Amino acid sequence: MSADTALPAASCYLDEETFRLSCGLFLEHSHSLNDGWTWEMFSGSEKEGYMKKTVMVPCRLSSTPCQRRVVDDTDGLAEDEQLSDQDESAGELPGAEGQAVLRYEYHVLYSCSYQIPILYFRASTLEGRSLSLEEVWKNVHPNYQQRLRQGPWDTITQQEHPLLGQPFFMLHPCKTEEFMRPALETAHAKRMGVNYIVTWLSVVGPVVGLDVPLSYALAVGAPVPGTSASASAAASTAASAAASTSASAPD
């Protein structure tokens, strides 16, 4: 965005207003890409909300998390003779069932206590069963596992989603300052207005399989202080355009 934005001293912290404005700009770009980020309002309040993206990925583990824990009591209710005449002549393509797919849900929320954004995520099967952290880890490609072992993967913990009240994993914010400070200081030195959400998400996202294309870094700037009217208009346009969304393609 603007190169002459006068930023206050580089801070790793973010106030809630800047969070929402930064998300608004992020979402604007997402809509131009049609890559599935949306703003989810919480119980109608535009202020209380979060950015969300859902990604479907093939399950790398043939049997384990995707099919396990399907209760086997269904054996008792197995084949239904009433329906046995539903045969191939019925025009149904056979063999489509049981394809192993996982749904990854990413939520970006603002944390008032840490004053930074926090990435929540969960992975679930098409039955709606959430994966354990161990299962999520197993679905990480081995090449990445090596790389991630040292990273902030260490800081994944389980928390109730502050707005939904459902269990999610979150990347604990304890290391946020560690990597945000250098990035923000560099930008500050160059008098570049970086978008906090873009910078932050580019670092933490890949840790849990969420990629942020380079175009975000190029196209999305920081909200301009003092012009929050237009910026918030952008945010609310993006927000209202994106009531909620569904699956989207992983990049």
Add this chain to the structure above:
Amino acid sequence: MADDSTGKGPGTTKLQFAPFCSALEAGFWHQLTQKKLNDYRLDESPKSIKGYYYNGDPVGLPTRLTLEFSAFEVDGPTPLRCCTATGILYNTNTLEAFRSIDKKALLDKEACEIWKEIQSGAALQNPSILNKFILLTFADLKKYHFYYWFCFPVLCFSEGIPIIQEPVSLNLKFSAKQISGLQEAYDNLCSTNNTTAVPYFLVKYSEEEVRVAPIHEWEAFFTDFKTVTVGVYDPCTLAQHPGWPLRNFLILIASKWGAQLDVVEVLCFRDRTLQGTRSVQHSIIFQVKLPDLSASTGCPKSVGWEKNQKGAMGPRSVNLSECMDPKRLAESSVDLNLKLMRWRLVPTLDLDKVVSTKCLLLGAGTLGCNVARTLMGWGVRHITFVDNAKISYSNPVRQPLYEFDDCLAGGKSKALAAVERLRKIFPGVNAEGFNMSIPMPGHPVNFSEVTLEQARRDVEQLEALISSHDVVFLLMDTRESRWLPTVLAASQRKLVVNAALGFDTFVVMRHGLKRPRGESAESSPSSSCTSASSSSIPGMPSLPGASLFSNIPGHRLGCYFCNDVVAPGDSTRDRTLDQQCTVSRPGLAMIAGALAVEMMVSILQHPEGGYAVASSSDDRMNEPPTSLGLVPHQIRGFLARFDNVLPASLAFDKCTACSPIVLDHYEREGFQFLSKVFNSSHSFLEDLTGLTLLHQETQAAESAGVRPQQDSSLTNKTLEKFLRLWESPTSVLPPCPSGAV
């Protein structure tokens, strides 16, 4: 995708459709649970819900009908670029009802509904009627097991649909100009309808332009009725097959215009964005010959029940206890939070060792409550309480596991109430309580056969409990009640962590852990140890202490009674503030209780565990022996000075609890020996161990001029004695690190 729909002449292969695959978000089950508990309760009547499908998936994903938490808000917004399917939820109250409900009838009912809408023309005005689903569920909310079965009802052509022209990718049939024309026309149609996805539409194209229209404009839009092109918003990604939504649309066409039609060209519109670039050119297009249904009046045959994961015609089920059962959630959260500590701060921390440790808490008072809470904080799951007291009105303010109500009607048993509370705090805990007393030296048990028998049973019970735990915490409020467990645990080679309170002083210590039997030959206290121990008596000549009081290995460390020169059980001289924990400064029990657990954890982190060399105050400057730091023998705290010291002392060969002679007698004679101790005065043990003689010497020494006690509030005889030892210039105990003396 290889299949048999290709490779034969035109008209001989039949069109096959990729069925919907049900996709449920975790949020859907959460919401269904809420609805069942708060709204539906026992109401089994059908409920309106909705799902949606998307058409921008990359190749390889199954065609999904998704239901999320918003499925119950039928009038809520549809996600961007998604088409709605309206559904009917049948949530049964029992598994039996789920099983026996007539699925064929449910399907037929919906299929007839669709057929009626087609006949009446309503489906032309509102074509989303063609996409319906039935969801049959049974929610076992006790186990968090959900049984479900989806049905996506479609009407069938009895002879199938012959393919005239095989499906091809749109870019093989349309020019780039036509493709972008299609995209533009479709977008315009969407914005006219104020939506982001239109499920069905009509298409007309020439070299120059592509036009689309809503299906109710059929008569006006098409001029040639023999060959028409129709568009469907297609969620399928297969190159040779359309998805399910096309089926009822073809039925509608055949029923309305089948008489005039020769060939129907179908454009399966697929619209995806890859790396920021939108494309519809991977849409597929093909031609079919539609059988004429315009004369049919009866509802055609219908299909639609989804197969389960095994490919069989049957329901699916999912166990969500891990993400919905609050108890399971609490457990995994507690574990992950502990792991976070390890990951962040102490990478080598062996949490499993801590979590799996079985802890026996003797005493469920101020110390016991605080120890238990700290153990819970460390994720320890196995906690057992022994106490014979009832909760009294003064307890709850100091004993954090009890409340006012626990004091009513005579008071609940502490051991049992503590267990109850632990389970409330964390249901994953494996806690047990024993309301029993621990026999004590000098407290006779031989009044009658009954009392003797009771004592025998208590001893047996305690022996069994110590044997089935890994760490024994001594947290009682009397000194003599610590004697029996000290002897039993020493004999069983169990780690003992002991905490005792004065008014503003405390001691937290681990007992020396005797070598396993058979290895103990060279470890029995040698003459030098004896002299070292005796030298801790004031007035005895001081030995060059540094080497003697540093680097003491765990098996040579003393127990609680080793520093004492009187046997327990002398109630007139030594009981002092026994029942008076409440006269401690209130914070003391929390400090000491917490330190007792932290000491245990540090010991467990040491590769040698209870045999670890004792760290002393001097070691505070050195490289710590464990990832958590020091492993002291004792922590002695002085709240008045907000100071702790870490003394270490050798086992005393005349100790009334852990000396070889006491252990030998116990191991040879068992209860017979123990009952002698209970029934006799303190002199029995003192005579046995040789303390009597030593005691006389001590008193002589004390009267010879050790300086008087300064803090008159110090009332615990043991601590008092220790303090004097420690402050005495002749003391051989480690000096205070920072000039606190």
